């Protein structure tokens with residue numbers, strides 16, 4: 171229905187979308203009668219709602235649900251998608267629950283299509299392949315790979331969904347070697363917005379494979395994904411070194427980072443994190459993300475920007491839950507894969523910047539400071555327009571910034587083919603029009 175698409179675009183004007191008034195009990199009854207026995211359905215009032223359904227990492231602009239459906243089989247997922255379409259019910263598939271884009275807040279009182287039962291991991295060492303279910307997390311694949319002498323380029327936090335991350339690219343400390351996680355995606359079983367189950371691979375629906383390797387959550391539900399795995403290096407050991415620097419050393423650190431741009435070893439990833447520790451944060455509730463890509467390291471400009479950041483945070487109690495990370499991967503891994511091999515757009519980034527700030531009470535102040543700081547950095551990013559890693563984005567940057575202006579026309583055309591009703595529209599999505 172078109173009105174739902176219009177609702178999404180109103181989100182950042184401060185208006186929240188409410189999908190049709192859902193009666194969770196009715197859905198339990200109707201879906202319960204058609205799903206296979208192993209499936210489960212929960213209502214928020216159920217005692218085990220918090221433990222049995224996928225909970226979201228962040229309370230900021232969180233989607234809300236009147237019902238959570240956990241299908242057991244791929245055919246059950248198809249039934250849920252068709253049922254939701256028939257009854258005009260807005261829904262979101264959830265994997266690891268770590269999607270934190272503000273765009274998700276547009277889904278209120280919807281249906282959670284919880285992929286929690288799609289949690290299998292199979293490593294085929296002989297063929298260097300790994301097949302996982304749609305809700306498997308980074309932590310679930312490390313041991314099975316290591317046990318057979320293989321490595322896989324997971325991201326930094328173990329609890330993030332592997333499908334969720336890699337459908338939007340997926341970056342981490344192995345990116346310098348292997349590129350984005352999506353670069354290792356070989357094929358996926360996807361239930362599209364038409365309810366069809368299709369294989370996306372080089373030989374079948376290769377255009378869909380291109381699209382889901384970067385903009386994947388706009389096209390359907392991936393119940394099974396097969397990735398390339400790699401012989402592990404260094405007997406499977408990696409070294410992590412944490413060092414503490416004072417703010418006065420910032421200029422030297424950026425000089426060092428700049429000197430590494432051309433010669434960074436592909437095995438090495440560097441992250442400079444700024445964490446203000448004047449007050450001890452207790453529990454993180456609302457975390458407001460911002461991010462951007464830097465293509466050049468202007469030492470003086472960056473040092474001045476960070477100095478401004480430090481001074482402002484130090485003098486503003488409301489901002490003292492901020493976290494800012496500058497991560498530098500070797501470009502080698504990204505550049506092993508041609509630009510047109512997928513919709514993952516940005517392969518020549520010098521530094522990925524992502525920041526968030528946690529607070530329950532001071533979200534407007536935090537939001538406005540982070541936005542202002544992000545906009546300052548855009549001016550020294552080496553590009554005229556904001557470009558951002560979609561998975562770390564705030565959620566209002568738009569498709570050109572997430573996927574690149576060059577990719578958007580093809581992504582739209584594919585969206586019209588695979589999700590013509592725009593069912594998969596709540597997460598930094600590609601528009602149908």
Ligand SMILES: Cc1cc2nc3c(=O)[nH]c(=O)nc-3n(C[C@H](O)[C@H](O)[C@H](O)COP(=O)(O)OP(=O)(O)OC[C@H]3O[C@@H](n4cnc5c(N)ncnc54)[C@H](O)[C@@H]3O)c2cc1C
Nearest residue numbers: 264265266267268269304325326331334335340341392597
């Ligand atoms: C603490 C934290 C650490 C992070 N670390 C990293 C990192 O190191 N590297 C990195 O690249 N990103 C990282 N991210 C960002 C992460 O990649 C995105 O937030 C990603 O969307 C999370 O996926 P999920 O499955 O956990 O989340 P969910 O909230 O479950 O899903 C997010 C989006 O992906 C879709 N989705 C999930 N699974 C499927 C599926 N099987 N089929 C179709 N759509 C699906 C959902 O519908 C939703 O639109 C991090 C995020 C957090 C909060």
